[in-house]
Structure formats: C-alpha cells, structure tokens
Amino acid sequence: MPEYELNDDGVVVVIGSGAGGGTLAHELTRRGIRVVLLEAGKRESLTSFSQVPNEAFAQLTWLDPRTSSGDWAPARTNPGLPAWISKTVGGTTTHWGAVTPRINPWETRARTTYGEVKGTSLIDWPISHDELLKYYALAEERMCVTRRAGNPGMPASNNFKVMHAGAKQAGYQRVHSGYVAINSRAQDGRGFCIQQGFCVQGCKMGAKWSTLYTEIPRAEATGRLDLRIQAMATRIEHGANGRVSAVVYRDANGAEQRQKARVVCVAGNAIETARLLLLSETGKFSRGLANSSDQVGRNYCHHVLNFTVATFEKPVYMWRGTSQAGLVEDEAINDPKRGFAGGYFIELVGFDLGSLPLAALPYGWGRDYASFMDGYRNMSAVMIVGEDMPRPDNRITLSRTAKDAHGLPVAHVHVDEHANDIAMREHGQRQCRRMMEGAGAKRVVHSEGSPFATHNLGTARMCADPRDGVTNAWGQTHDVRNLFISDGSVFSSAAAANPTLTIVALALRQAEYISREMTARKI
Amino acid sequence: MSSNGVADRRDFLKVTGVLTGCLAAGSPLALLAPSRAWALDLTAFTSSQGATLLSVARTVLPHDGLDDAAYAAVVHSADADAARDAAARKLYTDGIASLGSGFAATNEDQRVAALKKIESSAFFQQFRVKALSVLYSTPLAYAHFGYEGEAFSKGGYLTRGFNDLRWLPEVPLGDAGPTPGAAS
Numbered sequence: 001m002p003e004y005e006l007n008d009d010g011v012v013v014v015i016g017s018g019a020g021g022g023t024l025a026h027e028l029t030r031r032g033i034r035v036v037l038l039e040a041g042k043r044e045s046l047t048s049f050s051q052v053p054n055e056a057f058a059q060l061t062w063l064d065p066r067t068s069s070g071d072w073a074p075a076r077t078n079p080g081l082p083a084w085i086s087k088t089v090g091g092t093t094t095h096w097g098a099v100t101p102r103i104n105p106w107e108t109r110a111r112t113t114y115g116e117v118k119g120t121s122l123i124d125w126p127i128s129h130d131e132l133l134k135y136y137a138l139a140e141e142r143m144c145v146t147r148r149a150g151n152p153g154m155p156a157s158n159n160f161k162v163m164h165a166g167a168k169q170a171g172y173q174r175v176h177s178g179y180v181a182i183n184s185r186a187q188d189g190r191g192f193c194i195q196q197g198f199c200v201q202g203c204k205m206g207a208k209w210s211t212l213y214t215e216i217p218r219a220e221a222t223g224r225l226d227l228r229i230q231a232m233a234t235r236i237e238h239g240a241n242g243r244v245s246a247v248v249y250r251d252a253n254g255a256e257q258r259q260k261a262r263v264v265c266v267a268g269n270a271i272e273t274a275r276l277l278l279l280s281e282t283g284k285f286s287r288g289l290a291n292s293s294d295q296v297g298r299n300y301c302h303h304v305l306n307f308t309v310a311t312f313e314k315p316v317y318m319w320r321g322t323s324q325a326g327l328v329e330d331e332a333i334n335d336p337k338r339g340f341a342g343g344y345f346i347e348l349v350g351f352d353l354g355s356l357p358l359a360a361l362p363y364g365w366g367r368d369y370a371s372f373m374d375g376y377r378n379m380s381a382v383m384i385v386g387e388d389m390p391r392p393d394n395r396i397t398l399s400r401t402a403k404d405a406h407g408l409p410v411a412h413v414h415v416d417e418h419a420n421d422i423a424m425r426e427h428g429q430r431q432c433r434r435m436m437e438g439a440g441a442k443r444v445v446h447s448e449g450s451p452f453a454t455h456n457l458g459t460a461r462m463c464a465d466p467r468d469g470v471t472n473a474w475g476q477t478h479d480v481r482n483l484f485i486s487d488g489s490v491f492s493s494a495a496a497a498n499p500t501l502t503i504v505a506l507a508l509r510q511a512e513y514i515s516r517e518m519t520a521r522k523i
Numbered sequence: 524m525s526s527n528g529v530a531d532r533r534d535f536l537k538v539t540g541v542l543t544g545c546l547a548a549g550s551p552l553a554l555l556a557p558s559r560a561w562a563l564d565l566t567a568f569t570s571s572q573g574a575t576l577l578s579v580a581r582t583v584l585p586h587d588g589l590d591d592a593a594y595a596a597v598v599h600s601a602d603a604d605a606a607r608d609a610a611a612r613k614l615y616t617d618g619i620a621s622l623g624s625g626f627a628a629t630n631e632d633q634r635v636a637a638l639k640k641i642e643s644s645a646f647f648q649q650f651r652v653k654a655l656s657v658l659y660s661t662p663l664a665y666a667h668f669g670y671e672g673e674a675f676s677k678g679g680y681l682t683r684g685f686n687d688l689r690w691l692p693e694v695p696l697g698d699a700g701p702t703p704g705a706a707s
Contacts, residue, residue: 051672051673051674051675052660052673053660054656054660146700147700152700152701153698153699153700154699154700155685155686155699155700155701155702155703156686156693156694156698156699157685157686158684158685158686158687158688160694160699161686161688161691161692161693161694162688162691164691164694164698164699165691165692175698176697176698176699177694177698177699177700184700184703185703186703192703193679193681193703194674194675194678194679194680194681195674195679195680195681195685196674196675196679196680197674197679197680197685198673198674198675204675205675205679313690314688314690315688316688317669317671317684317685317687317688319670319671320671320674320680320683320684320685321680321685321686352670352672353659353660353664353665353668353670354656354659354660356659357655357656357659358652358655358656362652362655365583365584365638365651366582366583366585366635367585369584370584370585370586373584373586373659373668374586374668376668376669376670377668377669439691440691
C-alpha cells in the first residue's frame, strides 16, 4: 500500500469508508487518482466479526456521545445514541440490512408532487430520475442486488411466508422477497447467503455487500489507496483562495496530523458530515465550511420507521434466515387520499433475541411485556420505512454541553415530527396490523417509533438554487469548488427507499465528475 | 488506587456481597454445569442490595420458567457499572434504598405497585434498560426462548429450518427465488 506524504497536495482525501466513501475511493483509484481514505474506526474482517449480538453492536457501532432533543422517540429512548450508525472500515455497510429499493420517479420531484406542505422545506432534486436510473443499474450490478441485474430472488424464509400470506390477505399485489444486496448465488468472488440471520452483526459469509470486502480491497489492489484507520477527521482547512487545502485528523495515538489535499470528499454519514463542516468554521466561513446558505445541518431526515411485531399459534423462528428478505411495495406511492404526502415500504425484519427488546420493544415491563416476549418462537415482524418531511429546524448542531475524547463538541440532533410523519406512521401501523391479523396473529404490538435513526439524510442537500441547500447536483459544494459531499447528506428529500443504493449510485456518478473535472484542471 | 497511581489489586478483589442460587433440576444449564448451586460475588452492592435488585429484575421481566441465574446476570452487570462509576453506584443504591429492605419478601402485586410509583425515576429507567439488554442475551434466556444463536459455524439455517414453516401456503416461485443448492 502506498503511504502518501502529509504535505502531498495532489491527493484526494475521502473522509469515511462506508457506502459513499468506500465506493468513491474505489472509483477514483481505478481511474488513476491517488486517494487517502480516512476512517475513524478499526478494520474488522469476516473472521473477526463477533456473532454475539451485543458484542457485535459494540464492535461496529459509533458509540462516541451525541445529544438529542425534540419530540421524536430517540430523544426519550436513547438520547445519547439517537442514531445507530457504524464506526469501522466499511462504515454502516458492515451492519446494514442490505435492503435496496430505488427512489421512485415522483419522489425526486417532491416539492412539485406534494405542493406546499406547511412547516416543511421541501425541494425537488436537481437530478432527473432518468439520470438516476442509469446509475442505479450500475450500482445494482456491482452490489449483486436480488431481483435486479439478472439475479434470482432470495428464497422464502418462514418469516417471509408469514409476511407474504398477510400481505395477500390485506390485498397487496407487489409482494416479494425483496431487493437486497446479498448474494442469492455465488458471484463477485463471494459466496451465497446461507440464511444465518446475522446480517446486522456483520456477515461472516461475505454474502452481503459491504465496502469492507468489495470496494476497499479493490481500491487497494490498484496501488493508489492509502487507507488510514482510527483516523478521526476534526477539521477541514482552506487557503486564502477559498479552496480547501488540508484535512486535520487525530491518528490512532491521538496525535494531530494534517494531510494536504487537492480535493476533499466528506462521507461521514449525515450527522458527522454536518458536524465536521460546522467544526471547520473560520473567519471566512464563520457559520461553518460551505455554509453561506446556513443550510448545513438543516433539513435532517431519518425516515418514518416503525416496527410491528406479532405472535402466532405456531412457530415461525424469525431469527432463521436473511433478516430483511421481504418487501411490500404497494404503499410506496403518493396517494393523498390516505391522508399524507409520500409513501412507505413495508419490509420484513427478523430479530435475534437480544436485539428484539432493545430495537423494537424498548418500552413496557411486567407480566404483559414478559408474556409477549415468551412468544418469541412464534413471532414475526415487519417494519415500515417511509418518507419523512424535511424541516429547517430539524437539524444537526454542535452540542453546547457534550464534548468527545478530543475535546470537540459532539453532534446535537434535534427532531420534531411533522404531522405528515405521524399520519404516515399511523397508517402504516394499521396496515401492518391488518397483515399480521390476516396471517392469523394472536397478538400484535407496534413500537412508538424507532429507538434509533438508521437512515440519516439531507444535512448538506443538493439543490438547483444555492440558497436551498449546500451542494450542486454532483455533491460539489456551492461555496467551495474542491469540496464534495459523498453520502446521504446530499439527498434533496428523504424519499421512502432505504438510502444505501442511492448513495452508491450517486458516488459512482460523482466519481466520473470528479475525475473529469480534475483532468480538465477545473479542480 | 494506591498512592503511586497504580490500581491496588485488592480493590478489584474486594467482595461486598454475594448472590447465591440453585439451578432448577430441569434447567438446560443444570445439565452442563458441574454443580447446580451457583454463587456470584458482588463488588459494589451488599448481599441484601443484590437480592433486592434481583427481585426488581424478576418483577420487571417476569418469566416464570427462567432461572434466577439469568436475572443474577443482570444484577452482576449493574454491580460492575456501580463498581466502576460512583454516580451509577449512588443511583442504584439510592433507588434500592427507596424500595425498602422488605421489597424482595413482598408478593408480586405489592412489588409491581411499589415499582409503579418509581416508574419515571432515573433508577428504574436505567435498570429496566439494563435488564432488557442483559437478560435476553444470557445463554439461559436463549434456551428458555428457543433462540438458537450463532449459526455460521453450523452452516447457517439453510439446511436447518429457515423455511420449514408448513402452516401457511407456500410462496409462489415468482415472489421468491430458489433455495441455492436444493434439488430443483
């Protein structure tokens, strides 16, 4: 592996090695560009992944403190851990459920489609859906997505049989074992899924796509990737010309380092990306880097997430099998007659015993609670994932009270739910209940919301008018030509789809653009 | 800590209390354990505090067939937090004191009523989450609930029942894919 000099100002520095950063690093290096990839976490492997659920959680999760407020569930259930994201090489692609639906065409025209929704800051995407489709096809092929790119679907697990029967009873038509970035047959040098049910703990088969064992080793094989682990970016610096010039980070020993750069790409997941831009304020950029619009950190979206868990007369063993191989697409439409704008997917979830109470049922106690848990063998679960409304004051700011190990203010996450989000969740709960009862459920419970956000979006969004967001249609910041955002922060609106596929598609597209602009010496 | 800043080993080994129990004869762990009797050292709580906390755990998550040893794991984890962190120790010991020394000896209805009164306290909330996160991750809970745990070393569930449910209609082939390796 190359080790580039700290004062080498010809390298591209990518911050974060997940879906966006890992993919981008591979795409740039294979085009001949030299990349320094900074990752705050350690490097695990198929061998080192723990299969004890709470150990795996500690192994992969970003556990640095955060603070939160607002009326959303995480501020009550997990105020110090409002978002469950990863801090490890491969980022959140190590622990994700690998659910990869596409954003629907009308969702990229959210403001136009939904009209003016009071109390929101909806905008349209500056990219056409046709343009996205081209990159979706590339991303699906690369990630070996089931039911796309000629790949077979996942086989039906017990848990999916329940979902399928219930969905048909509820009158749904578009019900199948899902689009998942998990090998349904051996390919890409990786084996097929053996139905372990340990997707979230790190897939020891490597059947689930993760940049940890796909994009990153391929980038290393080009001889142009300098991956630095336990390297926590703390500030992006700029020169007198207003271009970014270096990234300051703490190395594994806590020592401060400064890597010069020709281009900087930030892919720290929407909460940390916004925090890093805010931490990089200077006299010239007094509100934070690339923040002349005052939009950095605002319009934070996290999806309408809600779990429905049911018990049946007979066993389901929902922990056996691919955790999320099941999808209902019928509610991913825009039908204002339902009482809300936007749509949602209904997705299968199989919980291990340790995660079930913490993730889906963190509320009650006593006989009632315990008797429900006693039905674990006979349980089935689904969740909704829907579009939430962007609001200017749902935002990431720098905490006034809490600091991290380096003495820097941590991210504060504030969310007040919009009435549209609540109406969608209630509709989703009714529909999920209908499904479960249709399949013969004895008892059905819903979570209040999600105890953690897992899809973090919109905090440096793409926009045609620079006043509405932070970047242009390529994730290039409006204020600073050689500064790019390469993760879910750039989503102009949340859409209903789980975001990783779109993050990868946008990273593939962004890499083409950066390479072209570097060749043309525009950056 | 001793005066030279090196942790004194005796501090770590100082035992403040002990929890004891006996695994039920039918308990899955009883088949494996060298002896059915178990004892757990406490390093922050007294035996009486530990017994109260164990009773709180049983009242919060009452699974009748689940052995006390599983609930003792929750107390053990809280005890470790209390030994490490003075604020946690105060939170727990004050909370335990507020329930009174006779708590564990009262009947379940009385225990539930006592806990309802402190449901919104930081003590109760923290301990409830502790119980959720520890109890259901113990080997005894795995056995009680039928959870089969780690699957990679056994080849996943591909040939061990991931699709053995027969009480609902089979999914039509167009809605799901083939099972890899299965005879077609």
